[in-house]
Amino acid sequence: MTDLSKAMSNTPETPGTPPPSRTSVPLTAASLPSVAQLIVGVIGLAVGIFCWLILGWPLIGSAVVGGLVYLVGLPAWSLAVEGKRAATDRMMTGLIWTTFVVAMVPLVSLVYTVIDKGRRAISGDFLTYSLFKTALGQPDGIYHAIMGTLIITLGAAVISIPIGVLAAIHLVEYGKGNRLSRVVTFLVDVMTGIPSIVAGLFAFALFTLLFGPGFQGGIGGSVALSLLMIPIVVRATEEMLRLVPDDLREASYALGTPKWRTIMRVVLPTTIGGIITGITLAVARVIGETAPLLLIAGLADKTNTNPFSGAMSTLPVQIYSFNSQQDTIPLAWGAALVLIVLVLVLNLAARIIGKFFAPKTGH
Amino acid sequence: MSSTTKEKPLAQEAKPRVVTSVGDRVFAGLTLGASLIILLALASVFIFLLVKGLPGFTKAADVYGPRASSFFGYVSPLLGGTLIAAVIALIIAVPLAWGIALVISHYAPRFIAVPVAYLVDLLAAVPSVVFGLWGVIVLAPQMVPVFEFLNTYLGFIPIFGGDDDVVSKSGRTILTAGVVLAIMILPIITAITREVFSRTPRLNQEAALALGATRWEMMRLTVFPYGRSGMVSATMLGLGRALGETMAVAMVLSLGGWNVNLLGPGNSSIAANIASKYKERSEDLLSVLIATGLVLFLLTFLVNFTARWIVGRSERKMASA
Numbered sequence: 001m002t003d004l005s006k007a008m009s010n011t012p013e014t015p016g017t018p019p020p021s022r023t024s025v026p027l028t029a030a031s032l033p034s035v036a037q038l039i040v041g042v043i044g045l046a047v048g049i050f051c052w053l054i055l056g057w058p059l060i061g062s063a064v065v066g067g068l069v070y071l072v073g074l075p076a077w078s079l080a081v082e083g084k085r086a087a088t089d090r091m092m093t094g095l096i097w098t099t100f101v102v103a104m105v106p107l108v109s110l111v112y113t114v115i116d117k118g119r120r121a122i123s124g125d126f127l128t129y130s131l132f133k134t135a136l137g138q139p140d141g142i143y144h145a146i147m148g149t150l151i152i153t154l155g156a157a158v159i160s161i162p163i164g165v166l167a168a169i170h171l172v173e174y175g176k177g178n179r180l181s182r183v184v185t186f187l188v189d190v191m192t193g194i195p196s197i198v199a200g201l202f203a204f205a206l207f208t209l210l211f212g213p214g215f216q217g218g219i220g221g222s223v224a225l226s227l228l229m230i231p232i233v234v235r236a237t238e239e240m241l242r243l244v245p246d247d248l249r250e251a252s253y254a255l256g257t258p259k260w261r262t263i264m265r266v267v268l269p270t271t272i273g274g275i276i277t278g279i280t281l282a283v284a285r286v287i288g289e290t291a292p293l294l295l296i297a298g299l300a301d302k303t304n305t306n307p308f309s310g311a312m313s314t315l316p317v318q319i320y321s322f323n324s325q326q327d328t329i330p331l332a333w334g335a336a337l338v339l340i341v342l343v344l345v346l347n348l349a350a351r352i353i354g355k356f357f358a359p360k361t362g363h
Numbered sequence: 364m365s366s367t368t369k370e371k372p373l374a375q376e377a378k379p380r381v382v383t384s385v386g387d388r389v390f391a392g393l394t395l396g397a398s399l400i401i402l403l404a405l406a407s408v409f410i411f412l413l414v415k416g417l418p419g420f421t422k423a424a425d426v427y428g429p430r431a432s433s434f435f436g437y438v439s440p441l442l443g444g445t446l447i448a449a450v451i452a453l454i455i456a457v458p459l460a461w462g463i464a465l466v467i468s469h470y471a472p473r474f475i476a477v478p479v480a481y482l483v484d485l486l487a488a489v490p491s492v493v494f495g496l497w498g499v500i501v502l503a504p505q506m507v508p509v510f511e512f513l514n515t516y517l518g519f520i521p522i523f524g525g526d527d528d529v530v531s532k533s534g535r536t537i538l539t540a541g542v543v544l545a546i547m548i549l550p551i552i553t554a555i556t557r558e559v560f561s562r563t564p565r566l567n568q569e570a571a572l573a574l575g576a577t578r579w580e581m582m583r584l585t586v587f588p589y590g591r592s593g594m595v596s597a598t599m600l601g602l603g604r605a606l607g608e609t610m611a612v613a614m615v616l617s618l619g620g621w622n623v624n625l626l627g628p629g630n631s632s633i634a635a636n637i638a639s640k641y642k643e644r645s646e647d648l649l650s651v652l653i654a655t656g657l658v659l660f661l662l663t664f665l666v667n668f669t670a671r672w673i674v675g676r677s678e679r680k681m682a683s684a
Contacts, residue, residue, distance in 0.1 A: 058508070089577035096470060099462025100479075106546045107486055110497045166397030174391055175398075184398045186671075187405050193600075193667030194408070194660070195607020197634040201656040202408045204641075205415040213646070227404060234401070260390035281488075288490020291609035291638055316492040316610070323496055323614060336493045343488050 030081050037074065044070035067098065118337025121330050127338070131301035131313075140328075142335050144303040145318040148218065149342070151307055152297060152314055153287045155222030156229050161279055163226075164233025171234070172241040173263055191231040199227040200292025207296060218307030220296035221314065225286045232285060236278020240271040273357020280350035284343050290316035315339045412657045419647075419654030426647045430620050438633070438655050440621035444537060445632040445659070447625070448612060449605035451541025452548055457598055459545075460552035465582065467553075468560040480557065487550035495614030498543035503534035503615065506542070510534065510626045522625045530626045533617070537630040540615040544608055548601040555600065559593030560586055592677030599670030603663045609634035633659040 033039075048066020051057045057065070071094045079087035129141030167184065175181025203224035207215045244267050252262040268275070298311030299321055315335050322332035424432040431437040463483065467476045507530075514530045517523045567585040576584060587594075613635035622629030631639075637652045 085577055085580065089579040092579040092582075093470070096462045096465050099459045100466045103459040103463055103549060106502070107482070107549075109501065110486075110489070110494070110546070113497055113501050114493060163397045163400050166394045167401050170391075170394035170398045174394055180398065184401055187401060189671050190664060190667060191401075191405060193603045193607075193663050195609070195634060195663050197607065197609045197637055198408070198412070198656050198660045198663075201637065201653055202411055205411045205653060206407075209411075209415075227408065230401060230404070258384045258387050260384075260387045263390070284488050288488070288492065290490065290492040291634065294638055295641055316490055319492045319496060320610065320614065323499065329500065332496055336496055339490055340493060343490065344485065347485060347488055 029083070029086075031086070032078055032081055036077065040070055040074040040077065043073060044068075070094065071098065114333065114336050114340055117330065117333035118335075118340075121334025122337060126331075126334055130303045132303065133301075140331055142315065142318060142331070142338065144301065145313040145315045145335065146338065147303055147305060148297070148312040148314040149287060149316075149339075151305060152218045152221040152225065152293065152312065153283060155219060155307055156225035156286055157279070157283055159222060159226035160229040160233050160282070164230045164279075164282075165237050165275065167230075168234045168237035168241060169263060171238055173259070173267070188231045188234045191227070192235070194227065195291075196224075196228060196289050197291040197295070199224045200295035202227065203292060203296045216296065216298035216311040217309055218297055218304070218312040221293045221312070222307065224292035224296055225289060228289060228292075229282045229286045232282035233279055236282065237275050240274035240278065241267060243274070244270050273353055276357070277350045277354040280346050280353065284346035284350070287346070288316055288339060288343055290320055293317050294320065315342075409660075412653055412660060416650055416653035416655075416657045419650035419652070422647055422651060426651060434651065434654065437651065438658055441631055441633045441636050441655060442658065442662075443621060444630040445606055445634070445662075447630070448537055448541045448544055448632055449602055451538060451625070452544035452605045453598065453602055455542060455545035456549045456552055456601060460549050460556055460597070460601075461594065463549075463553045464556035464560050465586075467557050469578075469582070469586070483550045483553050483557075487554060491547060491608060491610045492614070494543055494547050495611040498539065498611055498615040499535065502543060503539050506534040506536075506539045507532065510536070510538070514626055521623055531617075531628050533628075535615055535617045536626055536628060537616060537622075538625040540612045540632075541625075543611045543615055544605045547608065547611060548604050551604060552597045552601040555597035556590065556594055559590035559597070563589045592673050596670040596674045599666055599673070603666045603670065606666065607634060607659065607663050609638050613638045 044066045046066075047069045048062045051065050052059055052062035055062075071091070074094060075087040075091035078090045123139075125139040126141050127146070128143050129139050130144035131140060131142075132144070167188075171181045171184060175184070203220045206223070207217070207220045248266055248270060249262055252266045253259070257265070293314045294317050297314060297317065299317055300311040300313050304310050304312045315338060319332045319335045319339065322328040322335060420434045422434070427433060427437040430440070463479075467480050467483075471479065510530050513523045563586045567589070568581055571581040571584045572578075612632045616630060616632075616635060617628050618631040618635060618639055619629035620631075633655045637656055640648065640652055
């Protein structure tokens with residue numbers, strides 16, 4: 001502060017260059033040259049390559065050493081030239097980017113492995129045959145699992161979408177913060193945290209109670225999945241409905257439209273894009289659930305399109321089963337790729353729908 | 364439509380009355396019914412688990428298998444395994460998630476941040492069974508040298524073994540399961556934290572920078588205090604997810620009894636135990652498994668409830684400020 005006031009009081013007296021007798025107050029703090037990062041980076045890279053090629057260390061170890069050289073070197077240099085605060089800043093910047101790089105490694109590895117190994121398993125036969133052998137030398141396929149996944153997910157969607165959307169309408173349009181709607185909001189929050197295996201246990205307990213022990217069927221899987229899906233649908237729909245400006249509702253009421261027609265004809269069409277996006281994302285979220293389906297839908301080699309009787313394979317459970325035997329692991333990767341592609345397509349569809357019907361908030 | 368036109372003369376009455384048509388009552392009833400179904404569904408989950416699982420708490424000693432003689436003895440190692448895997452996952456995932464969130468919200472230029480944010484969102488949707496597959500086939504063998512390194516240099520700590528022969532040769536240990544869980548919960552924690560970070564008021568950040576703060580000091584002074592509750596609740600939600608995760612743990616671990624050594628075989632989690640044992644189809648064991656499921660349900664309920672409470676509290680604070 002005193003330095004600053006001195007400098008301030010000095011400025012009027014020293015127009016232009018200060019007289020040589022006075023010590024000059026530098027206006028900018030010392031800083032590293034702009035290529036400093038590059039220089040230290042090149043040094044770190046060189047150390048890493050040295051460890052890897054000359055010393056023969058493993059690649060990951062060399063990369064860690066090279067990275068450490070950069071992470072320590074740049075702040076140390078900065079500390080010597082720029083001071084402690086700038087050095088901390090540079091170190092934290094380095095660390096934050098490091099976390100990013102470190103986290104990307106497994107994620108990229110996962111995506112790469114699935115695509116690389118899955119690609120080899122996938123063929124026309126793989127997608128159109130089931131595991132049920134009707135002839136000698138029939139190729140292995142996952143048609144039955146794809147159908148099972150589609151049917152069970154469709155069932156879950158049929159159960160969850162009406163309940164979820166109507167409950168959200170109740171919360172936003174009718175509830176307005178009364179006791180029931182507060183309780184429901186809270187319970188929806190609780191439901192988002194239900195572990196999938198608990199949902200599976202519930203369906204298992206329910207259906208074995210109703211239809212006797214040992215029951216297995218797609219409908220049980222649909223019920224378990226809808227338990228996981230409803231909260232996502234409610235949340236997404238609720239959020240979208242709250243975006244609709246009250247002006248629209250009031251304009252509609254002013255024209256004498258009853259409330260339910262206002263909701264059906266004004267509120268819902270305004271946000272239908274967002275609601276469909278939310279529903280699609282919810283479907284993408286539950287289509288890969290494994291644990292509940294393992295418990296209640298089971299595993300079958302034959303294509304079963306009747307969700308009300310008999311075990312029904314699904315892609316995730318089939319992957320789990322393929323993984324348990326050494327010689328079917330390549331098939332597991334193929335099924336994993338198909339499943340990921342399904343999820344990806346749903347996600348992309350959700351984005352496109354979201355963009356296409358962007359919320360029309362007024363004119 | 365016709366009903367509304369009929370109502371018109373009634374508007375002449377002195378006291379304006381609320382116009383309700385039949386459609387209105389039916390529609391309101393439907394939406395109310397949907398809300399009640401949600402109430403009913405959750406209540407029935409709890410009641411079913413309770414009714415079916417209650418006998419599982421007090422079975423004969425031999426039902427609880429070779430390793431335990433009571434429910435407590437049966438569930439506590441599983442609970443321990445569940446918690447340890449989740450804690451390992453949190454220790455790894457939370458700093459990484461904060462880092463990625465900061466990169467996306469503040470550090471990276473837009474042309475990097477947007478695709479990365481999109482990629483992270485997509486990874487949140489990758490099914491857990493695929494993570495499990497990757498974990499057991501790709502990651503586990505890669506972990507073995509790391510385990511040997513830890514055992515050699517940090518072996519004096521009990522969790523990193525002691526003798527050489529306790530290090531798993533397949534890499535299928537609870538530490539690997541924790542790493543897989545970390546990668547699974549990373550996208551969730553990142554998504555929430557990123558959202559909170561990017562909502563920091565711009566004026567606060569610019570004020571800090573104008574006072575001469577470096578970028579890191581600006582983060583500490585404005586972004587972190589503003590996002591603290593969001594960071595905490597994101598962590599809790601990640602914990603809830605990690606606790607309930609089944610397939611990744613069941614696939615990566617070679618399930619076994621309690622083992623304090625993170626590098627050795629053994630250990631299990633409640634969810635993975637259910638997934639691997641339910642097939643035995645013995646009525647006694649099933650009720651025990653459902654009872655452990657009930658324990659898991661209550662645990663995740665508690666964690667999620669705390670997370671929501673923290674978020675709600677900070678929202679109320681912000682609303683009153």
